[in-house]
Amino acid sequence: MEGKKASESKTVLTDLVLPPDTNYHGTIFGGNVMAYIDKVASIVAMRHSRAMVVTASSDSLDFIAPIKTGEAICLEGFITYTRNTSMEVFVKVEAEDLLKGERRLTATSYLTFVALDGDGKPKTVPPVIPETEEEKWHWEGAAERFQQRSKRREVRKERQKKDTQ
Template identity: 70%
Template structure:
């Protein structure tokens, strides 16, 4: 299967944070941020493989700073690495002050998606070809994250009995 450049999977979303999106502290609900992350990263995975996908895992979500009422949330995702039927997607979240243009990194995460065939069964995905220094770094460090996820899943399965 021929590889595809990571840039072809890049997906972004920008939205205005309004009162229904916020909590008691006038910052966006963490669950809403996580929903944006899942949506944008799934679209990036589908752009890479051009098949339906399901979310297999989400690594720890690191909230680095709040996104406040009136700011914009900017979510960007791209496929960093592929295995046989799975894809790792990196997501960054930023807050933008719409009056000054100032941006601040507010969160990052890695998600894993599995591509599905017409019968809902996992199917092979094309390899990803990193081009930029950022893409190469994520790609070069992805196998260690994959092995850590695999070990974590194995530990969880053994605890279930």
């Protein structure tokens, strides 16, 4: 299967943070940020695979700074790594002060998606071709992140076995 450039799946979303989106601190609800991240990452994975996808893992979400009422939330996502049927997606979240034109990093996340065929079974995806320094940096660390996810999954399975005995 021919590879696809990471830039082909890149997805950008910007929205205005309004009072109903925020908590009593005047900052966006973390759950709202999570929903935006999952939505952007889903689009990235569907663009790369040209298939329906399901979220298999959200192995990291690091909140770095809050986003305040009246600021824009800006998300950018792209494919960082692929295996046979799965795709790792990186999403970066920034806040933008629309009056000053200043942006700051507020969150980062890695998610894994599995592509599905018409019967809902896992489907092979094209390999990703990283081009930029940022894309290459994420690609180079992906195998280690995959190993960490696999180990975490095994530990949970073992714990589940013990809990049901």
